[in-house]
Amino acid sequence: MTCANTWNGWRRTPSSPDAPPAARGAATTGPRDSRLNATHAPGARKAALAFIFVTVLIDVIAFGVIIPVLPHLVEQMVGGDLSTAAYWTGVFAFAFSIVQFFCTPIQGALSDRFGRRPVILLSCFGLAADFVFMALAPTLAWLFVGRLLSAATSASFSTANAYIADVVPAEQRAKSFGMIGAAFGLGFIVGPLIGGVLGDINHRLPFWFAAGLALLNFLYGLFVLPESLPRERRTARFDWKHARPMGGVRMLLEHPRIWALVAVVFIANFAHYVYPSTFVLFADAAFGWKEKQAGYVLAAVGVCSVIVNVALVGRLVKALGERRAMLLGLACGTAGFVLYGLAGAGWVFLIGLPISALWAVAGPATMALITRQVPANEQGRIQGSLGSLVSLAGIVAPALFASSFGFFIGPRTPVHLPGVAFLIAALLLATAAFVAWRFADRAQRAPGTDQDATAAGSP
Structure with missing residues (x-):
């Protein structure tokens, strides 16, 4: 994968004479590719965004369905010990x-x-295919293999971000990324509710349901989803240089204007891993919530997220600007996690839901700031590199959160503190907020190098 445009303290736009042909093609919308015109026409752009919204929504529902049951299925396979289940x-x-x-x-x-x-x-x-594999897994080892297959094929989220960068002008992207956040929220309303109810019947039933949803999503995309990236805006060849994980990280280093924003993305996503790592088992240990109750709470999280993404992201970004909206979201996430970590009763935890939900403002604002700094023909690679960086956080974060949770509910702990993982996550979000406040203003003031290419395809 080649890096077509780089910054060395100066601006290089896709329409510059020394820009590569793939980048120069991004600034034109000739008759050679009708799909480019189609996805940038106002009505067709809305339809394309609706398609990608539904695609992400169905994917999130499929993931959300298994959230309340996977830890308990693991617990069942290891003999019912909660601390061992947390480890696995x-x-x-x-x-x-x-x-x-x-x-x-x-x-x-x-x-x-x-x-x-x-x-x-x-x-x-x-x-x-992976959800079917996990539904049939007879042992913990086979379930483990199923999760690895799931990781290898879960590309729709980062690709959806690149899709938005293809068809939406830079100044409107925060709102569009907010709609993707709303798809996540809506998916986490429906998914955990269904998963909790089905898991109460049988731990494996949600996996079959998720498999059906993923197959439905494939068929939907096959017949409905249009292509957003025309041929003249694609890279000339596939290059393993940036397809390697550290190559992707090096690509991020080639864009110094987004370093602070990349750090915010990394730290915030590190903190976010507290949910899949510990929430279901934490809810059981702290409040006695089983699959159904945990599903209800996750659905409530989804409701709050949808409200924030649909009703507040666009308004707050417009009123505060992308940088201030990012800071507000990170501050609210920090406060919400502190409440979670110190909650001695379920109702205290629930009070934190609407507060931490405002964290959802930070993601679209941060992503909008990043995409302003990246050429049109590098959006996919940047999103892939960010996804790789998030995965790098996920290599360390689950071990940190799960081991902390397991230790502080185990027999050797000096103090019983099931919410310790959320307190660690709160400290991380506070760190991300400081980085954003101290360094990210430079990224917002920098000229957006992909705006010309996007605007050229916009009427």
Whole structure:
């Protein structure tokens, strides 16, 4: 994967005479590719975004369905010990992130070379097959293999971000990324609710349901989802240089204007791993919540997230600007996690839900700031590189959170503190907020090098 445009203290736009042909093509919308015109026409752009919204929504529902039951299925397979289940849940998340670390930049490079649509379709079909595999897994080892397969095929989220960068003008991206956040929120309303109810019947039933959803998503994309990246805006060849995970990280280093924002993405996503690593087992240990109750709470988290993403992200970004909206979101996430960690009763935990939900403002604002600094023909690789970096966080974070949780509920702990993982996550978000406050203002003031290419395709 080649890095077409780089910054060395000066601006290089896709329409510059020394820019490579693939980048110069991004600034034109000739008749050679009708799909470029189609996805940038106002009505067609809305339709394309609706398609990608539904694609992400169905994918999130499929993932959300298994969240309330996977830790308890692991607990069942290890003999019912909660501390041992926490350890293996952390191992699962650790391995999941390692596979993603290697696979995500490859998927990003493939989407820049061959388009977003085939990568999304491959991801959906792979997930359907994987959920069937996990539904049939007879032992913990086979379930573990299933999670690795899931990690290798989960590319639709990072590719969806690149899809948005393809078709939405830079100044409107925060709102569009917010809609993807709303898809996540809505998916986590429906998914855990269904998973909790089905898991109450049988621990494996949610996996079959998730497999059906992923297959439905594949068929939906096959017949409905349009391509967003025309041929003249694709990279000339697939290059393993940036498809390698550390190559993707090096690509991020080639864009110094986004270093602070990349650090915020890394730290914030590190903190976010507290949810899949510990929440279900934490809810059981702290409040006695089983699959159904945990599903209800996760659904409430989804409701709050949808409200924030649909009703508040666009307004707050418009009123405060992207940088201040990012800071507000990180501050609210910090406060919410502190409440979670110190909650001695379930109702105290629930008070923190609407506060921590405002953290959702930070993600779209941060992503909008990053995409302003990246050329149009590098969006897929940047998103893949960010995904790889997030996976790198996921290699360490689950082990940290799960082991901390397991120790502070175990027999050797000096103090019983089930919420310790959330307190660690709060400290991390506070660190991300400081980095954003201290360094990210430079990224917002820098000229956006991909705006010209996007605007050229916009009427």
